[in-house]
Amino acid sequence: MQQAPPDAHERFLGSMLGGALGDALGFAVEFHSMDKIRERHGAAGLTEPAPAQEKAEISDDTQMMLFTLEGLIRAHVARRMKPVDNDPVPEVQHAYQRWLHTQGRSWAESAGPYAVHLAEPDGWLITERGLFATRAPGNTCMTALIGFARTHRQASQDNAINDSKGCGGVMRAAPVAVWSHDPAEVFHAAVGVAALTHGHPSGYLSAGVLAVIVHQLIRAVPLPDAVRLARDLLLRWRGHEEQLRSLDAAVELAAEGIVAPERLEERLGGGWVGEEALAIGLYAALAAPDVRDALRLSVNHSGDSDSTGMVCGNIVGALHGDRALPPEWLDVLELREVVTALSQDALVEFSPAPPTNATWSTRYPAW
Numbered sequence: 001m002q003q004a005p006p007d008a009h010e011r012f013l014g015s016m017l018g019g020a021l022g023d024a025l026g027f028a029v030e031f032h033s034m035d036k037i038r039e040r041h042g043a044a045g046l047t048e049p050a051p052a053q054e055k056a057e058i059s060d061d062t063q064m065m066l067f068t069l070e071g072l073i074r075a076h077v078a079r080r081m082k083p084v085d086n087d088p089v090p091e092v093q094h095a096y097q098r099w100l101h102t103q104g105r106s107w108a109e110s111a112g113p114y115a116v117h118l119a120e121p122d123g124w125l126i127t128e129r130g131l132f133a134t135r136a137p138g139n140t141c142m143t144a145l146i147g148f149a150r151t152h153r154q155a156s157q158d159n160a161i162n163d164s165k166g167c168g169g170v171m172r173a174a175p176v177a178v179w180s181h182d183p184a185e186v187f188h189a190a191v192g193v194a195a196l197t198h199g200h201p202s203g204y205l206s207a208g209v210l211a212v213i214v215h216q217l218i219r220a221v222p223l224p225d226a227v228r229l230a231r232d233l234l235l236r237w238r239g240h241e242e243q244l245r246s247l248d249a250a251v252e253l254a255a256e257g258i259v260a261p262e263r264l265e266e267r268l269g270g271g272w273v274g275e276e277a278l279a280i281g282l283y284a285a286l287a288a289p290d291v292r293d294a295l296r297l298s299v300n301h302s303g304d305s306d307s308t309g310m311v312c313g314n315i316v317g318a319l320h321g322d323r324a325l326p327p328e329w330l331d332v333l334e335l336r337e338v339v340t341a342l343s344q345d346a347l348v349e350f351s352p353a354p355p356t357n358a359t360w361s362t363r364y365p366a367w
C-alpha cells in the first residue's frame with residue numbers, strides 16, 4: 001500500500017530534524033580530509049551517525065538553528081500583539097545572544113541591551129542544559145555577537161558588520177521558512193537574520209535561497225521548481241552573481257548523479273563559505289533520491305561537513321517529511337526531543353489559532 005505524501009507539518013518537522021541529523025553526521029568528520037575519512041571509516045566514507053547506544057553529537061549549527069527558530073516564534077508572538085511589527089530580526093538577535101550565553105559567557109557579558117530588562121535570560125529553550133555545550137562554534141558568529149553585546153548595534157545587509165561569507169549564515173537559515181506565506185518575505189527575513197553575523201552577499205543571500213527552497217518544499221512544490229523560484233528571487237538582490245554561479249553549478253552537477261568526493265570538491269568547493277555549503281547540500285539532495293544516500297553524499301568530502309550536512313538535511317527532510325528520516329539515526333540523535341518540541345511549538349504558533357495563555361507567553365516571552 002502506498003503511503004500518503006507528507007503534510008506541511010511533517011515536512012517542516014522533517015526539515016528541522018533532517019538538518020540536525022545531517023549536522024550530527026557531518027560533525028564527526030568536520031575537520032577531516034577525505035583521505036582521513038576513508039582511512040578511519042573505509043572506502044565508502046562515513047555511512048552512519050554513531051554506533052548504537054552512543055549519541056550522535058550535534059554541533060553549533062543545530063544549536064543556532066534552534067535559537068533562530070525560537071527567535072522567530074517569539075517575534076510572531078510579538079507580532080500578534082502589535083501587528084505593525086513585521087520584522088523578526090531583533091528577536092532573532094536576542095535569541096543569538098542567549099546562544100552566546102550557552103557558550104561559556106555570563107548573561108551580563110552576552111546580553112548587551114537586553115540586560116537592562118532581564119537579569120537572567122528568559123523563555124524555555126535556554127533552560128535546556130544540553131544546549132550548554134561547546135561544539136566548535138564559528139569564529140565569525142562568536143565575534144559578531146560579542147560585538148553586539150558591546151556596541152548594541154544590530155548589523156544588516158546595508159550596515160554590514162564584516163565582509164564574511166562563511167557558511168554560518170546559511171547553516172541556521174532553514175527555520176525562516178515558517179515566517180511568512182510570501183516567499184519574497186521569507187527571502188528577505190532570512191537575509192536579515194544571516195546579515196546579523198555575515199556581511200558579504202554570499203554569506204546572507206545563501207540563507208535567503210535555502211529558506212525559500214524549504215518554504216516551497218513545505219508547500220509540496222517539487223524540488224526543481226522550488227530551486228527555480230529561489231533563483232528568480234535571488235536575481236533581484238545586489239551582489240547575487242557569485243551565489244548564482246554556485247547555485248547553477250549545483251544543479252548542473254546533480255545531472256551527473258552521485259559523483260566522487262573529489263569531483264564534488266572540484267566543482268562546488270569545500271562548503272566553508274555560504275554559497276558552497278548551499279551548493280553541496282542542494283547537490284546531494286538533488287543527486288540522491290534516498291535520504292541516507294543524500295546525507296552521506298553531503299558530508300563525505302574534505303570540506304565543512306556539518307554545515308553541508310545541515311543544508312542537505314534541511315532540504316531532504318522538507319522534501320520527504322520526518323517519517324522518511326532513518327529511524328535508527330533519529331534514535332541516537334542528541335537533542336532530538338528539543339528539536340522536535342521546538343518545531344512542534346513553531347507549528348502551533350504559526351497556525352491559524354495560536355495559544356493566548358500565560359504558559360505560552362512564559363515559554364515564548366514577547367516584548
Ligand SMILES: [Mg+2]
Nearest residue numbers: 059060061306
Ligand atoms: Mg558546526
